């Protein structure tokens with residue numbers, strides 16, 4: 001049997017120092033590109049197309065669009081809030097809303113994740129306010145991710161999915177409806193089903209249940 005497929009391969013275009021919006025200090029960065037390769041027996045053989053590029057902070061591992069390199073002065077705190085940070089917050093809230101009711105546990109999980117990943121800590125009250133705002137906008141997760149998906153790099157997409165999984169698992173088990181929704185999210189963001197399986201494994205395996213950013 002011949003096993004073939006495609007895979008995104010990362011390579012570094014450039015390295016240097018930049019003002020990291022997340023660390024809020026000068027840090028080393030790597031400007032990486034992701035190229036889609038045709039794989040044979042899981043080995044990348046032929047480069048097919050460039051999927052995108054991103055700038056990765058070597059300290060916090062936050063990832064940003066390349067434009068961040070143009071910006072060297074003091075940025076305002078929100079200006080460069082990385083896209084994934086916004087996307088993960090929004091997706092988690094949509095995930096919470098998916099089953100109709102929000103329980104305390106879910107709220108605490110979401111708060112914990114936001115405060116772990118982001119640089120804009122939220123209180124439970126602020127989170128409740130944000131939930132109301134999202135409810136009010138009444139936007140389907142598909143519509144939302146279609147808008148932000150293209151701005152996310154591989155790392156960002158992975159984090160969005162991991163966060164959604166953690167919210168789904170907050171009530172003790174991930175039910176089929178929730179899996180369906182996560183599969184839908186993955187499809188919209190063009191995360192392959194194999195990659196998604198890997199992410200699910202990583203999150204649900206008891207040994208790695210604690211949340212890791214990498």
Ligand SMILES: [Zn+2]
Pocket residue numbers: 020021022023024027057058059060061062
């Ligand atoms: Zn950083």
